[in-house]
């Protein structure tokens with residue numbers, strides 16, 4: 001099935017060039033903060049003073065910021081392989097993230113980029129009938145009393161997304177904040193080689209390759225205290241370290257699209273509520289979730305396609321089809337003039353894209369005493385509304401904080417083992433929580 005675009009091609013291409021330009025945030029790599037020889041000497045003489053973070057997506061950036069705030073390392077080296085943040089998918093966040101972002105003093109910097117929802121709807125299609133199981137909440141997470149109830153514990157309850165942000169904005173604001181700090185060296189590169197002497201050491205060593213003003217240079221990390229792998233679900237370093245991972249559910253790849261449809265002529269902007277809407281088949285089989293962004297008069301959405309559909313549909317086909325589903329659900333609540341069919345919806349976000357998500361989880365979340373997996377590298381689940389980023393901006397940062405505090409408090413082998421196994425157990429709980437919601 002293929003829908004006809006109502007945009008003339010030339011306008012789509014022009015719009016794409018314009019929007020891509022506007023959305024492409026350059027990564028503010030710092031380059032070396034000191035001569036390479038001096039940094040290499042510090043890494044060798046004081047391996048406990050340096051933390052290495054591999055991957056500069058949401059998890060790597062949040063982790064660098066969390067470590068910087070803790071002030072337990074002299075140098076934090078953050079490594080990324082992208083030159084630009086271009087992923088414009090808007091991600092929804094659950095309210096539990098808000099206290100952590102405030103604690104880490106990121107809330108103000110991000111504030112102007114957040115879309116706060118006034119309302120929330122979850123349409124769930126159960127086998128027999130269809131009903132709304134969640135409707136309305138005190139939308140702005142700033143106004144929630146976190147001292148009441150268990151909102152801070154993500155694992156305790158369902159919780160609904162309350163706000164959203166374009167992921168490229170999130171990444172670029174974090175990257176700017178982190179780069180401004182002298183303690184952080186932010187390099188463009190990746191791991192070239194694992195140098196660990198198998199069986200002879202309790203810590204991993206590796207060689208990093210990075211760009212130094214156009215020249216490719218290397219830096220060896222021999223037995224550093226902390227290496228965080230935050231390279232996402234397809235992490236190469238995880239594989240190079242021999243850490244096993246397996247697909248969840250077995251062999252399933254999900255196909256999603258991300259982008260926005262215009263609500264011009266469909267919904268009157270002045271009467272529009274900013275709302276987050278989820279459409280789900282059965283309790284947790286989300287098929288589409290969207291944000292009605294009243295500032296842009298559009299519906300930003302992430303929508304799912306079947307294996308078959310993904311072979312022939314463009315991102316635009318997928319967006320129109322899923323947006324139509326959401327609009328149909330909402331038409332009784334919002335005063336809308338719905339088009340007759342998805343084909344008449346205009347895809348307004350021309351950086352719309354298709355994503356294949358290969359769900360997997362690692363079998364262990366640490367390796368020896370100094371390598372730890374975090375974020376999607378530990379286990380990446382489905383883009384079900386508001387989980388990946390919500391976990392990274394709440395429970396993952398707490399787990400990291402406890403790990404680093406624990407490792408810096410003690411060097412007694414039994415205590416170190418306990419700190420590591422506590423981290424492993426907590427990350428397992430987080431990953432299982434995400435995957436459990438997939439299996440049901």
Ligand SMILES: Cc1cc2nc3c(=O)[nH]c(=O)nc-3n(C[C@H](O)[C@H](O)[C@H](O)COP(=O)(O)OP(=O)(O)OC[C@H]3O[C@@H](n4cnc5c(N)ncnc54)[C@H](O)[C@@H]3O)c2cc1C
Pocket residue numbers: 054055056057058059060079080081082089090091092093167189190191230231232233234235236237256257258302355357374375376377382383384385386387388389390391392
């Ligand atoms: C369509 C879609 C919609 C989503 N919607 C939501 C949502 O609404 N809410 C939500 O909370 N979550 C959502 N998610 C999930 C969320 O995007 C992820 O959980 C999150 O991006 C994971 O962050 P990460 O940093 O762990 O991994 P990634 O985002 O994958 O980042 C990893 C980073 O590491 C870099 N990297 C990889 N390999 C290397 C290497 N060898 N060397 C150096 N760098 C490397 C990559 O370039 C990247 O910058 C969605 C995901 C998708 C695909």
